[in-house]
Amino acid sequence: MDNFEFYNPTKILFGKGMIAKLDEQLGKQARVLILYGGSSAEKSGTLAEVRKALGNRSFCEFGGIEANPTYETLMKAVDVVRKEKVDFLLAVGGGSVMDGTKFVAAAVPYQGEPWEILLKQGETVKEALPLGTVVTLPATGSEMNNIAVISRKETGDKLAFSSPHVFPVFSVLDPTRTFSLPARQVANGVADSFVHVMEAYMTLPQDAMVQDRYAEGLLLSLHDIAERITKAPSDDYDLRANLMWVATQALNGLIGAGVKQDWATHAIGHELTAKYGIDHARTLAIVFPAMLKERREQKRAKLLQYATRVLGLTEGTEDERIDAAIARVEAFFEGLDIPVRLSAYEIDQTGIDPIIAQLKEHGMTALGEGADITPEISRKVLERSL
Amino acid sequence: MDNFEFYNPTKILFGKGMIAKLDEQLGKQARVLILYGGSSAEKSGTLAEVRKALGNRSFCEFGGIEANPTYETLMKAVDVVRKEKVDFLLAVGGGSVMDGTKFVAAAVPYQGEPWEILLKQGETVKEALPLGTVVTLPATGSEMNNIAVISRKETGDKLAFSSPHVFPVFSVLDPTRTFSLPARQVANGVADSFVHVMEAYMTLPQDAMVQDRYAEGLLLSLHDIAERITKAPSDDYDLRANLMWVATQALNGLIGAGVKQDWATHAIGHELTAKYGIDHARTLAIVFPAMLKERREQKRAKLLQYATRVLGLTEGTEDERIDAAIARVEAFFEGLDIPVRLSAYEIDQTGIDPIIAQLKEHGMTALGEGADITPEISRKVLERSL
Numbered sequence: 216m217d218n219f220e221f222y223n224p225t226k227i228l229f230g231k232g233m234i235a236k237l238d239e240q241l242g243k244q245a246r247v248l249i250l251y252g253g254s255s256a257e258k259s260g261t262l263a264e265v266r267k268a269l270g271n272r273s274f275c276e277f278g279g280i281e282a283n284p285t286y287e288t289l290m291k292a293v294d295v296v297r298k299e300k301v302d303f304l305l306a307v308g309g310g311s312v313m314d315g316t317k318f319v320a321a322a323v324p325y326q327g328e329p330w331e332i333l334l335k336q337g338e339t340v341k342e343a344l345p346l347g348t349v350v351t352l353p354a355t356g357s358e359m360n361n362i363a364v365i366s367r368k369e370t371g372d373k374l375a376f377s378s379p380h381v382f383p384v385f386s387v388l389d390p391t392r393t394f395s396l397p398a399r400q401v402a403n404g405v406a407d408s409f410v411h412v413m414e415a416y417m418t419l420p421q422d423a424m425v426q427d428r429y430a431e432g433l434l435l436s437l438h439d440i441a442e443r444i445t446k447a448p449s450d451d452y453d454l455r456a457n458l459m460w461v462a463t464q465a466l467n468g469l470i471g472a473g474v475k476q477d478w479a480t481h482a483i484g485h486e487l488t489a490k491y492g493i494d495h496a497r498t499l500a501i502v503f504p505a506m507l508k509e510r511r512e513q514k515r516a517k518l519l520q521y522a523t524r525v526l527g528l529t530e531g532t533e534d535e536r537i538d539a540a541i542a543r544v545e546a547f548f549e550g551l552d553i554p555v556r557l558s559a560y561e562i563d564q565t566g567i568d569p570i571i572a573q574l575k576e577h578g579m580t581a582l583g584e585g586a587d588i589t590p591e592i593s594r595k596v597l598e599r600s601l
Numbered sequence: 602m603d604n605f606e607f608y609n610p611t612k613i614l615f616g617k618g619m620i621a622k623l624d625e626q627l628g629k630q631a632r633v634l635i636l637y638g639g640s641s642a643e644k645s646g647t648l649a650e651v652r653k654a655l656g657n658r659s660f661c662e663f664g665g666i667e668a669n670p671t672y673e674t675l676m677k678a679v680d681v682v683r684k685e686k687v688d689f690l691l692a693v694g695g696g697s698v699m700d701g702t703k704f705v706a707a708a709v710p711y712q713g714e715p716w717e718i719l720l721k722q723g724e725t726v727k728e729a730l731p732l733g734t735v736v737t738l739p740a741t742g743s744e745m746n747n748i749a750v751i752s753r754k755e756t757g758d759k760l761a762f763s764s765p766h767v768f769p770v771f772s773v774l775d776p777t778r779t780f781s782l783p784a785r786q787v788a789n790g791v792a793d794s795f796v797h798v799m800e801a802y803m804t805l806p807q808d809a810m811v812q813d814r815y816a817e818g819l820l821l822s823l824h825d826i827a828e829r830i831t832k833a834p835s836d837d838y839d840l841r842a843n844l845m846w847v848a849t850q851a852l853n854g855l856i857g858a859g860v861k862q863d864w865a866t867h868a869i870g871h872e873l874t875a876k877y878g879i880d881h882a883r884t885l886a887i888v889f890p891a892m893l894k895e896r897r898e899q900k901r902a903k904l905l906q907y908a909t910r911v912l913g914l915t916e917g918t919e920d921e922r923i924d925a926a927i928a929r930v931e932a933f934f935e936g937l938d939i940p941v942r943l944s945a946y947e948i949d950q951t952g953i954d955p956i957i958a959q960l961k962e963h964g965m966t967a968l969g970e971g972a973d974i975t976p977e978i979s980r981k982v983l984e985r986s987l
Contacts, residue, residue, distance in 0.1 A: 216842045218616025223609070229859060230604025424825065424843040425850055428818025436810040456602045457810040460859075464811055473615060473846075 216423045219473040225359045226385040229460065231452070233387050234261075234349060237268040237305075240385045241347075245303040247274040248296055250316045252281065252308045259395040261351055265307055275299050280308070283488060283495070284315030286330060286367040292319045293329070296344070304346040306383075309400075310355025310407075310495075313348050314363035317381040320344040333365055337376035348386040353393060353459040354404030354496065356411060356466030358386035366489060373489040374577070388463065390455040401444060401458075402551040403496035408462040409437045409547065410499040414478050415471035417507070418584035420516045423474045427520070430470045434525045436461050441547055479582035480506050483593055486573040493560055500548040504555050505600035507541045509592065513585065557600050567597045602809045605859040611745045612771040615846065617838070619773050620647075620735060623654040623691075626771045627733075631689040633660040634682055636702045638667065638694045645781040647737055651693055661685050666694070669874060669881070670701030672716060672753040678705045679715070682730070690732040692769075695786075696741025696793075696881075699734050700749035703767040706730040719751055723762035734772040738782060739845040740790030740882065742797060742852030744772035752875060759875040760963070774849065776841040787830060787844075788937040789882035794848040795823045795933065796885040800864050801857035803893070804970035806902045809860045813906070816856045820911045822847050827933055865968035866892050869979055872959040879946055886934035890941050891986035893927045895978065899971065943986050953983045 228236055241247065249265060256262045256278075266274075277292045295301070296319060306316035320343040322329035332340055348358045357363065362377045393401070416430035440458050447454050464470075483506075484498030493501075507514065515537070522528040522540040531539070545555050557566065571590050574580065582588035588596075614622055627633065635651060642648045642664075652660075663678045681687070682705060692702035706729040708715035718726055736744045743749065748763045779787070802816035826844050833840050850856075869892075870884030879887070893900065901923070908914040908926040917925070931941050943952065957976050960966065968974035974982075 216616070216839060216846070218619060220612065220614050222612040226606065226608040227858075228606055230602070233604060422839040422843070424822040425819070425846045428822055429815050432814025432818045433811070436814055439810065453602060453808040457808070460602070460809075460811045472613075 216421060216473045217475070221468055221472045222379065223359060223382065223468055225383045227359065227388060227463070228385060229388045230456075231389055231391050233389050234264045234268050234392075237265065237347075237349070237387060238270055238272060241272070241303060245272075246299070246301050247272060247303045247305050248292070248299065248301040249274055249276045249305045249307055250280060250292060250312055250319065251276070251278050251306075252312045253279070255395070256307050256351060259351070259392065261349065261392050262307060265305070265349055275301065280312045280315045282311050283366045283373065284311045284318070286318075286333075286365055287369070289315050289318050289322070289365065290329070293322045296323050302344060304344055306346060306348040307351065309350070309352030310357045313350070313355070313357035313383070314365065316346050316348070317343075317357070317361075317363040318365050318376075320346045320381055321376075321378060330367070332376050333372075333374040335376075337378040340376070340378040340380055343378065343380035345384050346381070348383045349392070350386060350388050350459070351392050352396060352400055352404055353455075353462035354407040356408070356463055358383060358388065359463045359467040362466070364485065371489050371573075372577070373485045388459050390452055390459050391450075393455050393459065394450045396449070398445070402553055403494055404462060405437060405441050405444060405458065405551055406500050406548055406553050407496040408458075408465040409434070409441075410480060410496075410503050411465040412437070412470060413503065414481060415474065415476050417514055417517050417521065418475045418477050420520065421474050426470050426472065426474050429464075431521075431524050433461055433465055433470070434521070438525065438547065441551055445551065475584040477584045479588045479593070482579045482582050483570065483574065483596065486570045486577075486579075490569055490573060491560060491562060491566070497553055500553045500555050501557055501600045502596060504541060504545045504548070505596045507544060508599050509596045510583070510588075511537060555600070557597070564598070564601060567594060570597060602807060602859045603861070607854055607858045608765065609745060609768065609854055611769045613745065613774060613849070614771060615774045616842075617775055617777050619775050620650045620654050620778075623651065623733075623735070623773065624656055624658060627658070627689060631658075632685070632687050633658060633689045633691050634678070634685065634687040635660060635662045635691045635693055636666060636678060636698055636705065637662070637664050637692075638698045639665070641781070642693050642737060645737065645778065647693060647735065647778050651691070651735055661687065666698050666701045668697050669752045669759065670697045670704070672751055673755070675701050675704050675708070675751065676715070679708045682709050688730060690730055692732060692734040693737065695736070695738030696743045699736070699741070699743035699769070700751065702732050702734070703729075703743070703747075703749040704751050704762075706732045706767055707762075707764060716753070719758075719760040719762050721762075722760075723764040726762070726764035726766055729764065729766035731770050732767070734769045735778070736772060736774050736845070737778050738786055738790055739779060739841075739848035740793040742794070742849055744769060744774065745849045745853040748852070750871065757875050757959075758963070759871045774845050776838055776845050777836075779841050779845065780836045782835070784831070788939060789880055790848060791823060791827050791830060791844065791937055792886050792934055792939050793882040794844075794851040795820070795827075796866060796882075796889050797851040798823070798856060799889065800867060801860065801862050803900055803903050803907065804861045804863050806906065807860050812856050812858065812860050815850075817907075817910050819847055819851055819856070820907070824911065824933065827937055831937065861970040863970045865974045865979070868965045868968050869956065869960065869982065872956045872963075872965075876955055876959060877946060877948060877952070883939055886939045886941050887943055887986045888982060890927060890931045890934070891982045893930060894985050895982045896969070896974075897923060897927075941986070943983065950984070950987065953980060956983060
């Protein structure tokens with residue numbers, strides 16, 4: 216096990232009706248800005264429930280944060296915060312709204328041009344406004360981590376930052392608030408969570424029992440959820456509750472503490488979203504199985520461990536079990552109606568060059584747990600996903 | 602899944618050499634009191650390493666906190682804190698020192714007689730001094746929770762309290778600091794951690810995937826550790842690191858969030874320690890298998906789940922698998938050279954009455970996940986362990 220530091224101070228309020236506890240989480244004098252995305256937060260009744268929970272408190276609202284939240288939009292929220300003297304940010308939405316809110320929190324007191332926060336990956340963030348979240352889409356885990364991914368329309372960049380200052384103070388996770396999600400977004404959330412676990416797990420054996428066993432527990436849960444969720448009624452409380460808590464645990468730092476992590480799939484996936492506008496989770500479904508094929512030897516021991524402990528595959532040679540495990544990963548995504556090929560998006564060989572160029576431009580030239588995935592290897596990965 | 606709140610702000614610094622990072626965790630002006638137990642912290646070199654890490658900082662020391670830390674001793678530490686104007690407490694030791702330090706932290710600013718903190722189970726604690734820990738014994742999980750158990754010599758009481766104000770600000774977990782532990786204490790730590798997981802897990806099925814799978818992962822790890830640790834060299838870093846991180850995760854609130862918990866074994870065990878001075882972990886080994894036998898029907902579904910998922914028992918009837926699972930639990934303790942019978946401590950039927958009387962005196966009359974374990978059922982449990 217590697218040395219590590221682990222710190223996660225976010226308070227979780229989990230369960231039906233917990234939005235009612237919002238107001239007591241806030242300081243008496245806090246002036247709140249509610250940030251949200253499109254019309255679904257309004258239509259689903261979540262915004263109404265949030266407003267009601269805030270009672271007589273003074274608050275204002277900022278809507279219109281898009282999927283893959285943009286710097287351009289978020290800087291408008293920064294202006295509102297400054298003008299209205301807001302001192303607490305409340306994100307109501309999924310990963311995009313939560314990530315966007317973290318950026319706003321860091322940008323408001325930032326000395327200098329806030330895009331620098333992304334360019335320096337958060338290192339220059341010295342303070343941030345406090346923020347809380349009300350989660351409507353279980354997927355990114357943003358509700359219990361200090362990471363955000365922000366896009367810039369002007370340049371087509373999609374970059375991440377992290378900072379201990381942008382952990383949500385609290386996050387409300389009410390599974391009933393996910394009942395009205397479109398099936399596509401639920402499926403994306405399952406896929407996103409799955410790859411978050413895999414980025415921490417499918418690396419090298421490091422004799423880290425807790426991290427491995429917990430990751431395997433989350434993978435077992437996600438396999439189970441994936442099999443049931445497309446057929447289950449959308450108001451299956453326990454199933455939604457389990458998905459919600461799995462998604463949070465998949466990226467709250469615990470399974471990645473003290474072990475090598477990968478994240479090459481995410482790096483390549485971000486470029487696919489930036490270039491072709493493919494949903495984040497769907498880019499992961501394209502890249503991850505191809506990554507396993509390309510990095511089969513480097514990930515051999517962990518592929519076998521996954522085959523045995525998660526999939527229960529014990530028959531056949533090692534290579535047969537690895538083949539079967541990779542096939543099961545593809546089947547996992549396809550069972551969620553998520554394609555695992557670039558061709559599903561009408562992208563062919565000629566579509567790969569721009570992605571490789573972007574990876575180089577963003578310095579993504581030594582990816583993976585061994586920092587040995589060069590742009591040429593990323594190209595091979597993408598070719599395997601054609 | 603039940604509604605829940607989860608909050609755990611303790612920062613973990615894990616790994617060899619991490620004590621060197623102590624000073625940077627503390628405010629520049631903090632006046633520190635180091636609290637420790639017996640001579641082992643000195644002999645092992647841990648105290649020397651801690652003093653060195655504090656550099657030129659002003660600090661004082663309070664040694665002599667006993668196993669099952671007593672109110673009488675801790676109130677002396679409270680006097681030192683007040684007299685020396687200490688504003689940060691640093692526990693160096695195992696569960697007893699950490700628990701004792703939490704009590705001191707809450708007692709110093711307490712309005713009124715501090716024993717009331719225990720009588721009111723922490724509800725009356727409104728503030729506490731900040732504290733950190735350097736862990737030398739992986740067992741209680743006290744390094745990452747807000748719980749403490751304190752004894753009172755005068756009355757023979759052993760009571761617990763919890764408060765959000767006594768989470769350690771940070772805890773340093775350096776596995777090398779456990780190398781010099783006596784084998785008996787290491788074994789006790791494995792047993793204690795095992796029962797902590799079981800108190801959250803071996804209850805009722807509640808369709809809580811994350812909690813169940815994580816608990817099962819910790820149990821799988823503990824079965825593995827138990828098989829190896831009595832034979833492994835005491836400086837097996839990875840094994841000690843895994844034990845240390847398992848012990849912390851076993852009682853940091855995560856596996857118990859949103860599910861019914863038991864804790865009847867602990868309640869009865871505490872009385873055995875208070876009356877007969879048996880090591881805490883060893884009381885659990887006496888009570889827990891007997892509890893499973895007595896509560897077999899109430900815990901039936903979870904016993905079968907444990908048998909399948911953790912022990913891999915798939916042959917035979919349900920009752921045969923439950924018998925085998927309970928036998929494996931007994932074998933787990935016995936493999937650590939920990940007896941599972943009261944007779945090993947020369948306690949017979951006549952020794953049970955005083956324990957039942959104590960349970961009644963402490964209001965422990967409706968124990969377990971169903972709050973239906975009366976003193977008469979506790980008696981039956983103890984009779985099964987004769």
